[in-house]
Amino acid sequence: MTDPTAGTDAVRRHDPAVRGFASDNYAGVHPEVLAAIALANDGHQVAYGEDDYTAHLQDVFRSHFGEKAEAYPVFNGTGANVVALQALLPRWGAVIAAESAHINVDEGGAPEKMGGIKLLTVPTPDGKLTPELIDQQAWGFGDEHRAQPCAVSITQSTELGTLYTVEEIRAIVEHAHQHGMLVHVDGSRLANAAASLGVPLRAFTTDVGVDVLSFGGTKNGLLFGECVVVLNPEKVRNIKFLRKTSMQLASKMRFVSVQFEALLAGDLYLRNAGHANAMASRLEAAVRDIDGVTVVRPVQANAVFAILPREVSERLQKRYRFYFWNEHTGEVRWMCAFDTTEADIDAFAAAISEEMGRG
Numbered sequence: 250m251t252d253p254t255a256g257t258d259a260v261r262r263h264d265p266a267v268r269g270f271a272s273d274n275y276a277g278v279h280p281e282v283l284a285a286i287a288l289a290n291d292g293h294q295v296a297y298g299e300d301d302y303t304a305h306l307q308d309v310f311r312s313h314f315g316e317k318a319e320a321y322p323v324f325n326g327t328g329a330n331v332v333a334l335q336a337l338l339p340r341w342g343a344v345i346a347a348e349s350a351h352i353n354v355d356e357g358g359a360p361e362k363m364g365g366i367k368l369l370t371v372p373t374p375d376g377k378l379t380p381e382l383i384d385q386q387a388w389g390f391g392d393e394h395r396a397q398p399c400a401v402s403i404t405q406s407t408e409l410g411t412l413y414t415v416e417e418i419r420a421i422v423e424h425a426h427q428h429g430m431l432v433h434v435d436g437s438r439l440a441n442a443a444a445s446l447g448v449p450l451r452a453f454t455t456d457v458g459v460d461v462l463s464f465g466g467t468k469n470g471l472l473f474g475e476c477v478v479v480l481n482p483e484k485v486r487n488i489k490f491l492r493k494t495s496m497q498l499a500s501k502m503r504f505v506s507v508q509f510e511a512l513l514a515g516d517l518y519l520r521n522a523g524h525a526n527a528m529a530s531r532l533e534a535a536v537r538d539i540d541g542v543t544v545v546r547p548v549q550a551n552a553v554f555a556i557l558p559r560e561v562s563e564r565l566q567k568r569y570r571f572y573f574w575n576e577h578t579g580e581v582r583w584m585c586a587f588d589t590t591e592a593d594i595d596a597f598a599a600a601i602s603e604e605m606g607r608g
């Protein structure tokens with residue numbers, strides 16, 4: 250094997266043996282993705298997306314999402330969401346979303362600040378909207394005093410590690426469209442959903458009428474990069490202008506595009522996501538019977554949510570990185586990544602058991 254540190258003055262400053270469960274973006278880059286970046290290096294290519302990799306990427310995305318799909322690579326997920334949502338709304342528009350949606354709780358107000366977008370949120374038990382829940386905010390059409398609900402945004406898989414079924418998304422889209430609203434899917438973990446549902450990506454997006462998608466790469470093995478994927482180009486227009494004015498247009502776009510090619514041209518997206526999901530199931534199975542640990546949400550993708558005594562979590566955090574999801578209830582979130590190993594899970598579960606035993 251070649252020495253990965255050869256030929257550089259940079260020094261490795263971290264311990265690669267340290268693993269955690271804080272987020273799937275704590276992981277590094279999948280070797281096949283790194284190899285793809287190297288492949289695209291050398292020589293000159295036209296900047297700002299006029300390169301051969303971005304041109305080919307359109308075919309790659311069409312093979313997954315259908316002939317009308319258009320892919321617009323961007324830097325990050327917040328940017329993808331802000332760009333996609335702006336394209337769905339007039340200046341007086343609003344987006345209906347779950348209260349727990351990333352766009353509401355984890356984007357620092359970027360949709361509001363950068364996109365000028367009003368969010369109309371709904372509390373949900375499991376991070377999932379339904380037509381009935383959407384109706385809590387789908388009112389006041391034509392009333393100039395109310396920001397006009399023009400779009401619905403759902404997340405698949407959700408921020409709470411749950412999944413929409415194909416039929417649940419179909420029902421949401423039908424309902425939204427009946428009210429004249431377009432539908433955005435935050436697919437930061439869309440591949441985890443496809444792996445878990447065992448259906449093609451298009452089955453719960455294009456085929457059920459979703460209009461636009463933020464397709465995630467970073468959490469599934471890319472160095473960085475997400476894609477705004479337009480599925481309904483008749484209704485979702487001008488992404489290229491919105492991407493530039495939202496500061497999401499990469500000049501060296503070939504290096505984002507080639508990463509998505511590595512992920513999506515074969516089955517790497519499914520291998521990575523399926524593995525992360527399997528590690529979350531393994532973790533759930535390993536902690537389920539530990540006295541005092543309660544897994545509080547269905548484990549349907551790559552996240553496990555649990556409640557255990559706060560002092561135990563705090564001691565555990567000195568050994569492994571992870572976050573409190575809810576400071577009030579003491580609920581914690583454990584995320585698995587494409588590179589989480591069975592040994593990582595077993596060692597973590599043993600540490601949980603050990604710390605519980607210490608009371």
Ligand SMILES: Cc1ncc(COP(=O)(O)O)c(C=O)c1O
Nearest residue numbers: 325326327328351404408435437
């Ligand atoms: C559901 C969801 N959407 C979008 C994002 C994108 O975030 P970022 O802007 O950090 O790439 C994340 C990252 O945590 C996420 O969990």
